Amino acid sequence: MNTQTDIVDKVALALSGALVVIGTAVLGTVEILAGQPYGAAPVTNEAGEIVATPAVDPVIxxxxxxxxxxxxLLWGVYRAAAAEEAPERERRDVTAD
Structure with a gap:
């Protein structure tokens, strides 16, 4: 089994990690710095008019x-497809003392 990482592994893991961190930590910090409201839904007044919206759309x-x-996920599928079959191990009889 190949445990070495190649350039595809490094790029996929870096891109995946960067996107997750940007989506959670970075855009979450932008939301906090932008101020109220922190929720995903726009804030309305009694008349139903939208008075405040989130800084970054939750869909984004x-x-x-x-x-x-x-x-x-795609990287995992790639690794599973590119995996070499492990050589069969020799069977050894082990006796207990």
Missing amino acids: RTGVVLAGLAVL
């Missing part, structure tokens, strides 16, 4: 995180 944040997870 979710899409960035899901893109990172999709890259990770």
